[in-house]
Amino acid sequence: MKHFRAYFTGLFVGLVASLVSVAPAYSADSLASWNDGPTKQAILDFVKKTTDPKSGDFVPVEDRIATFDNDGTLWVEHPMYTQLAFALDRVKKLAPEHPEWKTTQPFKAVLDNDMKALGAAGEKGLLELVMASHAGMSTAEFETIVKDWLATARHPRFNKPYTELTYLPMVELLEYLRAHDFKTYIVSGGGIEFMRPMTQSVYGIPPEQVIGSSIKTQYVMKDGKPELMRLAEINFIDDKTGKPVGINMYIGKRPVVSFGNSDGDRQMLEWTGAGEGARLMGLVYHDDADREYAYGPAGGLPNSPFGTFSQSTMDEAKKSGWQIVSMKNDWARIFSFDAPAK
Amino acid sequence: MKHFRAYFTGLFVGLVASLVSVAPAYSADSLASWNDGPTKQAILDFVKKTTDPKSGDFVPVEDRIATFDNDGTLWVEHPMYTQLAFALDRVKKLAPEHPEWKTTQPFKAVLDNDMKALGAAGEKGLLELVMASHAGMSTAEFETIVKDWLATARHPRFNKPYTELTYLPMVELLEYLRAHDFKTYIVSGGGIEFMRPMTQSVYGIPPEQVIGSSIKTQYVMKDGKPELMRLAEINFIDDKTGKPVGINMYIGKRPVVSFGNSDGDRQMLEWTGAGEGARLMGLVYHDDADREYAYGPAGGLPNSPFGTFSQSTMDEAKKSGWQIVSMKNDWARIFSFDAPAK
Numbered sequence: 001m002k003h004f005r006a007y008f009t010g011l012f013v014g015l016v017a018s019l020v021s022v023a024p025a026y027s028a029d030s031l032a033s034w035n036d037g038p039t040k041q042a043i044l045d046f047v048k049k050t051t052d053p054k055s056g057d058f059v060p061v062e063d064r065i066a067t068f069d070n071d072g073t074l075w076v077e078h079p080m081y082t083q084l085a086f087a088l089d090r091v092k093k094l095a096p097e098h099p100e101w102k103t104t105q106p107f108k109a110v111l112d113n114d115m116k117a118l119g120a121a122g123e124k125g126l127l128e129l130v131m132a133s134h135a136g137m138s139t140a141e142f143e144t145i146v147k148d149w150l151a152t153a154r155h156p157r158f159n160k161p162y163t164e165l166t167y168l169p170m171v172e173l174l175e176y177l178r179a180h181d182f183k184t185y186i187v188s189g190g191g192i193e194f195m196r197p198m199t200q201s202v203y204g205i206p207p208e209q210v211i212g213s214s215i216k217t218q219y220v221m222k223d224g225k226p227e228l229m230r231l232a233e234i235n236f237i238d239d240k241t242g243k244p245v246g247i248n249m250y251i252g253k254r255p256v257v258s259f260g261n262s263d264g265d266r267q268m269l270e271w272t273g274a275g276e277g278a279r280l281m282g283l284v285y286h287d288d289a290d291r292e293y294a295y296g297p298a299g300g301l302p303n304s305p306f307g308t309f310s311q312s313t314m315d316e317a318k319k320s321g322w323q324i325v326s327m328k329n330d331w332a333r334i335f336s337f338d339a340p341a342k
Numbered sequence: 343m344k345h346f347r348a349y350f351t352g353l354f355v356g357l358v359a360s361l362v363s364v365a366p367a368y369s370a371d372s373l374a375s376w377n378d379g380p381t382k383q384a385i386l387d388f389v390k391k392t393t394d395p396k397s398g399d400f401v402p403v404e405d406r407i408a409t410f411d412n413d414g415t416l417w418v419e420h421p422m423y424t425q426l427a428f429a430l431d432r433v434k435k436l437a438p439e440h441p442e443w444k445t446t447q448p449f450k451a452v453l454d455n456d457m458k459a460l461g462a463a464g465e466k467g468l469l470e471l472v473m474a475s476h477a478g479m480s481t482a483e484f485e486t487i488v489k490d491w492l493a494t495a496r497h498p499r500f501n502k503p504y505t506e507l508t509y510l511p512m513v514e515l516l517e518y519l520r521a522h523d524f525k526t527y528i529v530s531g532g533g534i535e536f537m538r539p540m541t542q543s544v545y546g547i548p549p550e551q552v553i554g555s556s557i558k559t560q561y562v563m564k565d566g567k568p569e570l571m572r573l574a575e576i577n578f579i580d581d582k583t584g585k586p587v588g589i590n591m592y593i594g595k596r597p598v599v600s601f602g603n604s605d606g607d608r609q610m611l612e613w614t615g616a617g618e619g620a621r622l623m624g625l626v627y628h629d630d631a632d633r634e635y636a637y638g639p640a641g642g643l644p645n646s647p648f649g650t651f652s653q654s655t656m657d658e659a660k661k662s663g664w665q666i667v668s669m670k671n672d673w674a675r676i677f678s679f680d681a682p683a684k
Contacts, residue, residue, distance in 0.1 A: 062548060139590060183550075196594045206404060207594030208525075217590060219583035219609055226612050228590050235591075241561035248481060248559060248570050249577075250592060252538045252549030267561055270568050 030176045033169040033333040039282075039323050040330065043173065046280040050256065051180045057278035059256055061181045066257035067247060067268060068174070070188035070195060070212075072307035073261045073284050074203060076165040078293040079156065081306055083194050084126070086149050090133035098132075107132070119305075127234075130191075135215055135232040139193060142230055146197045160337070163202050168338070169331045170259070170284070174203055182257065185209045187247055189239035189264055193230075211246045213238045239264045244271035259284065259325075262307040266316065273320055282323035285309070291334045292327055372518045375511040375675040381624075381665050382672065385515065388622040392598065393522045399620035401598055403523045408599035409589060409610060410516070412530035412537060412554075414649035415603045415626050416545060418507040420635040421498065423648055425536050426468070428491050432475035440474075449474070461647075469576075472533075477557055477574040481535060484572055488539045502679070505544050510680070511673045512601070512626070516545055524599065527551045529589055531581035531606055535572075553588045555580045581606045586613035601626065601667075604649040608658065615662055624665035627651070633676045634669055 034040040049057040050064070071077040091101070091110045101107030106125035109117035118125065134142070155165055174184045184205055186195060192212030199205040214235040217228040238246040244267050247255065258265075258272035261284040269281040286295050286307065294301050296309035303310075317324060327334060376382040391399040392406070413419040433443070433452045443449030448467035451459035460467065476484070497507055516526045526547055528537060534554030541547040556577040559570040580588040586609050589597065600607075600614035603626040611623040628635050628651075629643060636643050638651035645652075659666055669676060 062542070065550075192591075192594070200404075208407075208592065210594065214591060217587050219586050219613070226586065226609070226616050228586060244561050244568065244570060245559050249534075249556060250550065252534070252552065267568070271561070274568050 030179065031169070031172050033172055033331060035330055035332050037330060039325055042323050043176075043280065046257075046278060047177070047180050050278050059277065063253060063256065064177075064180070064182040065185065065251060065253050065255040066174075066177050066182045066259075067185045067187040067211075067251075067255040067272070068170070068258070069260040069262070069265045069268070070186050070190055072286065073259055073265070074166055074170050074174075074186070075162065076155065076158075076292065077306045078286075078295070078304070079306075081190065082162045083190050084129075085153065085162075086146070086194065087129050087133040089149060089153065090145070091129055094133070131215070131232040134191065134194075135230045138227040138229055139217060140227070142193055143197050146194055150198055158335075163198050164337065165335065166202055167284070167327075167331070168333050168336045171203060173259075174205070177257065178204065183209065185211060185247075185251065185255075187211045187238065187243050187258075187268060189213055189237070189242075191215075192238075211238055211250045213242075241267050243268035247271065256280070258282075261286065262309050263313050264308075266313055269317075269320075269322055273322075280323070281317075281320070282325050283309070283313070283317055284325045285327065287326055288328040288331075288334070291338065372521065373511070373514050375514055375673060377672055377674050379672060381667055384665050385518075385622065388599075388620060389519070389522050392620050401619065405595060405598065406519075406522070406524040407527065407593060407595050407597040408516075408519050408524045408601075409527045409529040409553075409593075409597040409614070410512070410600070411602040411604070411607045411610070412528050412532055413603075414628065415601055415607070416508055416512050416516075416528070417504065418497065418500075418634065419648045420628075420637070420646070421648075423532065424504045425532050427495065427504075428488070428536065429471050429475040431491065431495065432487070433471055436475070473557075473574040476533065476536075477572045480569040480571055481559060482569070484535055485539050488536055492540055500677075505540050506679065507677065508544055509626070509669075509673070510675050510678050513545060515601075516547070519599065520546065525551065527553060527589075527593065527597075529553045529580065529585050529600075529610060531555055531579070531584075533557075534580075553580055553592045555584075583609050585610035589613065598622070600624075603628070604651050605655050606650075608655055611662070611664055612658075615664075622665070623662070624667050625651070625655070625659055626667045627669065629668055630670040630673075630676070633680065 031040055031043065049055045050059040052058060068074055071081050088110050091107060095101050095111055101111060106118055106121035106129055109121060110129065150161065150163055153162060154160060155162055158165060178184055186199060186205055186209065188195060190212050192210055192214045195212055196207040196210050199207065199210050216231045216233045216235045218231055220227055220229050236242065236246065243265065247268065254275040255272045256275065257280045258269050259282045260268060265283065273279050273281050286293050287299065287301060288294060295304035295307065297303065297311040298314055333340065373382055373385065391397045392401040394400060410416055413423050430452050433449060437443055437453055443453060448460055448463035448471055451463060452471065492503065492505055495504060496502060497504055500507060520526055528541060528547055528551065530537060532554050534552055534556045537554055538549040538552050541549065541552050558573045558575045558577045560573055562569055562571050578584065578588065585607065589610065596617040597614045598617065599622045600611050601624045602610060607625065615621050615623050628637050629641065630636060637646035637649065639645065639653040640656055675682065
């Protein structure tokens, strides 16, 4: 992972971008962690025909917009969304200032590590946790809190920082698309200001190309200096039908490439596919319990509250020609710490 | 104007950007419509010191964010905002379908060309006009409506399409900044989907770098095809304290350059100026009634409901070192159809 981080960081992005625009296009080897097969071939074919000026499927550079879900598409979302793990840790850290939480749900459930009671608190309970842990500070303070957490928190199964639990084949795909002048965006149900502190270094995606859910902020003067305070009020939910809405609001263009992994991504893929001309849509399918997790409808896999992938989404994918990316079959490596492919 | 449009359109943008990254930086001649003087010099000095890696004020490429108000900063906002002229025309066009408008304010005022009654309808009346003229169609239909209007409507004084009433020195400034790897954004109180159909061809600014006010949209399936319907409900007002909020929401970085022209831009300039390191803030001052319009507090100019520039904004500008761009003194040409500067 270190290798990738250094590669993408800071000035190098600009440098690489300018070199690429005069150098020959990347070869297929940049998808080195993908197994040969129909999925990889579909990606290569799509990029070839949309970037060849002589092809009837050519897409001008300014229209090469590619949107990617984050949780479960670019990084791990089990045993729970990374942002939820952050919220729980944050509630525990703030608990000494809130003695009333010891006896109030859903906070009591968090402090007791009572996942059953937490589940019973439902969406309303989760929202309360998010507001208690994500609001009431300035945007600058929140950024520091997130960065500190990302630097120290470890995933319970892999015992690695969450920022190392990104899918290497997807990071390669982002890079491959950018090498062909696609502009890569994240379009996630996750919090926009939770993602932005890490997307540049981890994915090579700058803050201005991150779209996500958000809470309202308020411009205030504090000691003669302006701050944006984070309010305990939802601004926008970037999930399901919210994804095309968010794409239109932030980008104002229809993507030609979209990847997701769950029911929450269906409308984004529909919206992408409804445009004129060549399109590439894909869903990452979690069918590898050995190397990652297995959940979803097909083949009798268990369903999951994080990244629900229903049979009807699978049916729509097949009907609409969306690529199903099998983690088990299409990916030679999943994480950068997996043994390199031969 | 034709020259500039061709220059900025489509593929050329990418081409110019890639050439610029290997070619020497533009010379000061790219600000050809600016008179020599302290304002032009401040711009040249700022760009020089922030792009020189050996300077203590160097700004990395990824942080070179420049935000510009639109109405009154990049194009004419008198005798009324262009978008208001659009709304009035649109109400007149839709009137046959709404016989009740003949007797209902504020619609009656529009149909009677009664500007006094329209003014009396206040902000609430204006909002009703915007909702009646901007909502109830898909985003794709609205884009077509705007494009058709921009192609046919003429400014009452200059008898030119509104897209030709852009300020040549500001278009040059946008180009000059981009040539030095600044990313240029529009941050306007105007409607985001009213601006996007023209910003690429007129300013060289793509839709994804336009931030503005917006109404809510809803994802719906119509005959098996997804559409985004425009609802008669405000989503976001990108004015005054809303500008820093919008900048944070869309870009997630603090600008290092900001230009505006009115009280509505104050908070954007404050937010920009509060960052660490070198900054450039400017306000376009409309003091040239002969070539454009004259309004604002200083020198006894009349105030205006469109682009209010109060004495307290002027005071803050002077205190904070914001550049006051005098249209009369700093600009050799205002419009591309003015006689070329010698």
